[in-house]
Each structure stands twice: as C-alpha cells, then as structure tokens.
Amino acid sequence: MSNLLKLVAPSDHTVRRRETAVDTLTMGVAPGKPSLITLPHPEGSRSVRASALVFEDPTSVSLLQRIQRVAPSEANVLIIGDTGTGKELIARHVHALSQRRKEPFVAVNCGALSETLAEGELFGHEKGAFTSACRAKTGWFETANGGTLFLDEIGDLSLNIQVKLLRVLQEREVVRVGSCSPVPINVRLIAATNVRLEEAVLAGNFREDLFYRLQVVRLALAPLRERPGDILPLVHYFVDQYSQRLGLGQVTIAPATEAKLLAHAWPGNIRELENAIHHGLLVAQNGVLRPEDVHLFSFLSARAAEVATAAPRETSQAVAQIQQALPTLFGENHGALYEHIEGIVLNAAYEYCHCNQVQAARLLGISRNVIRARLIKQGIISALK
Numbered sequence: 001m002s003n004l005l006k007l008v009a010p011s012d013h014t015v016r017r018r019e020t021a022v023d024t025l026t027m028g029v030a031p032g033k034p035s036l037i038t039l040p041h042p043e044g045s046r047s048v049r050a051s052a053l054v055f056e057d058p059t060s061v062s063l064l065q066r067i068q069r070v071a072p073s074e075a076n077v078l079i080i081g082d083t084g085t086g087k088e089l090i091a092r093h094v095h096a097l098s099q100r101r102k103e104p105f106v107a108v109n110c111g112a113l114s115e116t117l118a119e120g121e122l123f124g125h126e127k128g129a130f131t132s133a134c135r136a137k138t139g140w141f142e143t144a145n146g147g148t149l150f151l152d153e154i155g156d157l158s159l160n161i162q163v164k165l166l167r168v169l170q171e172r173e174v175v176r177v178g179s180c181s182p183v184p185i186n187v188r189l190i191a192a193t194n195v196r197l198e199e200a201v202l203a204g205n206f207r208e209d210l211f212y213r214l215q216v217v218r219l220a221l222a223p224l225r226e227r228p229g230d231i232l233p234l235v236h237y238f239v240d241q242y243s244q245r246l247g248l249g250q251v252t253i254a255p256a257t258e259a260k261l262l263a264h265a266w267p268g269n270i271r272e273l274e275n276a277i278h279h280g281l282l283v284a285q286n287g288v289l290r291p292e293d294v295h296l297f298s299f300l301s302a303r304a305a306e307v308a309t310a311a312p313r314e315t316s317q318a319v320a321q322i323q324q325a326l327p328t329l330f331g332e333n334h335g336a337l338y339e340h341i342e343g344i345v346l347n348a349a350y351e352y353c354h355c356n357q358v359q360a361a362r363l364l365g366i367s368r369n370v371i372r373a374r375l376i377k378q379g380i381i382s383a384l385k
C-alpha cells in the first residue's frame with residue numbers, strides 16, 4: 001500500500017497568517033485585508049507544504065487511520081506535537097477529509113497575536129472600537145465561517161482571550177469589539193500546541209474548561225525519531241520534490257547518506273529533514289547526494305552534546321559550589337530568597353539559550369508555558385512578548 005497521500009489542493013479560500021518573512025514574500029496579500037495572506041496553491045510556498053503526506057511507519061499509519069475516522073465528524077480537534085512534526089499539515093488533512101472541504105480553511109498563529117490586538121483579530125472590531133480602529137474589520141472566526149479555523153500555538157493565548165474563546169465555542173456566535181450584535185458562527189475548530197497543555201492547566205495558565213472543549217478529538221504526532229520508518233520515505237519524497245523544483249533530473253542517494261540520515265535524532269523533525277535535503281541538493285554534484293552534502297547541525301543536539309561531554313565531576317563540583325553558597329545566602333536574610341534564586345536561575349538559562357523560551361524550558365525541564373509565566377513574573381520578559 002502506498003502511504004503517500006496526495007492532499008486536496010487548498011481552495012482559493014485558503015488563508016493563513018504567518019509571521020515569517022519567507023512566507024510573506026512568497027504569498028500574495030488579499031486586497032483590502034492587509035493582514036490576510038493567501039496561499040492560492042502549494043507552489044506558492046517555498047516548502048513543499050500541503051501537497052502530500054508521507055506516512056509509512058506503523059505509528060503514523062495508525063494515526064492516519066484514526067484521522068480518516070474522525071475527520072468527517074464536526075468535533076473540535078486538538079493536535080499535539082513537537083515543532084516541525086506536521087501539525088498544520090494534519091490540520092489541513094482533517095479539513096480536506098471533512099464535509100467542509102470546499103469551505104475556507106483559515107490558519108492563525110496565536111503566538112503571533114499580541115495581547116492587545118488578539119481580540120480584534122479573532123473576533124473582529126467595529127470602526128472606532130479603539131484608537132487605531134479606523135475601519136471595521138472582520139475577525140478570523142467570521143472569515144472561517146462555514147469552514148475550519150486552525151488555531152496554532154493555542155497555549156499562547158492569554159487567559160483573557162481564552163475566556164472569550166470559550167464563550168464563542170459555547171454560544172456559537174461572535175461579538176465584534178465595539179459592537180452589541182452577535183454574529184452567528186458555524187466554524188469547526190482545530191487547535192495545535194507543541195507544549196503539554198495539561199501542564200499549563202495545572203500551572204493555571206490555561207483554562208481547564210476550554211481544554212476539554214478543544215480536545216474532543218486528540219491527535220498526538222510523535223517526534224520523527226520515534227517513527228523511524230518515516231525517515232527514508234520522507235527523504236526520498238523530498239529528494240524527488242526538490243530535485244524537480246531545482247531542475248536537477250534524477251538524483252541518487254548514496255547508501256552512506258541514508259545511514260547518516262537514519263542515525264540523526266531530528267530535533268527539528270520533518271521541517272529540519274526537509275531543509276537538510278533542500279540544502280543537500282543545492283550542493284550535491286554529479287547527481288549523487290553524498291553524506292558530506294547533508295549538514296545535520298542542530299542547536300539542541302550541539303547543546304546536548306556539550307552537556308553530555310562535560311565531565312560529570314564538573315557538574316557535581318558546580319552543584320557543590322551552589323550548596324556551599326546557600327548558607328551564606330540564608331545568613332543574609334534576604335526575605336524573598338526563593339524568588340531571588342529562581343530569578344537568577346531563569347535569567348541565566350534564558351540567556352544561555354539566547355532568549356529562546358522553548359529551549360530554556362527544555363534545559364530546565366519545565367514547560368514553555370510555565371517558563372513564560374515565570375519569566376513574566378520575574379520581570380525578565382514583558383507580558384506582550
């Protein structure tokens with residue numbers, strides 16, 4: 001059985017909102033809607049996004065079968081998976097298999113919505129509703145009416161917006177900011193997150209009632225290293241796609257290259273694999289992709305290697321130094337000593353990870369939501385970041 005599924009090409013209604021310069025450059029902007037970026041067909045994007053799903057590993061095949069069973073229902077879906085595992089692609093696939101396939105699919109990245117603008121962006125606003133509202137604006141819910149609204153990085157929504165979202169889901173209507181008249185809404189919601197929302201619920205950063213409303217169907221995407229049977233089929237798929245795009249003709253993959261790709265841990269998942277193949281083909285010579293053409297650097301694995309190769313003695317020495325310093329700190333009678341030390345640890349980890357919250361959270365073994373809340377509380381980042 002071939003598990004290479006051709007996806008239904010997105011309809012002209014397909015809209016998405018991205019914060020990356022690459023996508024903004026390659027897509028058209030819909031007239032009269034400066035923040036609405038359209039992707040009329042898959043070729044509009046630099047990646048080979050949304051043209052096919054490669055699923056060969058048994059884990060992926062059983063997920064795919066589950067998707068086929070649940071997609072035609074109207075149930076809200078929560079997709080969970082690490083960065084680059086294909087959450088958006090799965091959301092598009094669910095839409096393509098649903099009764100709503102001819103209606104709009106609207107993708108919104110909640111992480112890119114600032115706290116102040118989120119309400120107007122999602123639910124729309126009337127002219128004059130706030131200082132910068134010089135004309136009325138349709139929100140993403142209204143734009144997606146009849147179709148599917150994909151809310152990516154849902155864990156980044158503030159508690160204030162979570163309450164409003166819950167209300168919209170319960171009442172099935174939106175009220176634009178500055179208006180009193182509700183607009184009926186018929187939208188299927190698909191949300192995605194790369195953080196464990198359960199932890200965010202426990203930490204008080206995500207509403208439990210909203211969590212249950214969102215995850216009527218829960219689809220968990222495994223990291224690529226846990227579905228090794230997908231690696232080579234994906235490699236062959238991306239080699240075919242990119243060699244065609246680059247006009248390279250037939251490209252052979254050397255057996256040593258396959259071995260190298262199979263041995264990698266893929267912390268950036270399928271996106272990392274896609275980029276590695278794209279780059280490899282740009283430098284490959286004589287129609288052969290050799291191991292040295294494929295660069296598998298990754299920030300996370302470099303850091304992990306650094307930590308792993310650091311002498312264990314050094315680590316225990318460092319811990320001993322902290323333990324020795326503690327009595328002195330206790331003697332200083334700080335008052336809020338715990339908060340103070342937590343601030344020092346958070347600040348150091350955040351700087352060590354070049355201000356990357358996801359990586360700093362991993363370093364400390366806590367969730368992205370928890371670290372974000374803590375960084376805000378400690379005044380290290382602002383609530384708007």
Ligand SMILES: Nc1ncnc2c1ncn2[C@@H]1O[C@H](COP(=O)(O)OP(=O)(O)OP(=O)(O)O)[C@@H](O)[C@H]1O
Pocket residue numbers: 047048049050051052053054055081082083084085086087088089090152194270271274
């Ligand atoms: N099963 C798959 N078959 C083919 N291509 C895939 C597959 N899964 C993901 N991709 C490709 O990998 C890239 C990343 O996928 P996608 O954007 O859906 O991931 P994501 O989980 O939403 O990432 P992020 O967490 O960073 O938002 C895209 O170019 C997508 O087309």
Ligand SMILES: [Mg+2]
Pocket residue numbers: 087088152
């Ligand atoms: Mg995504």
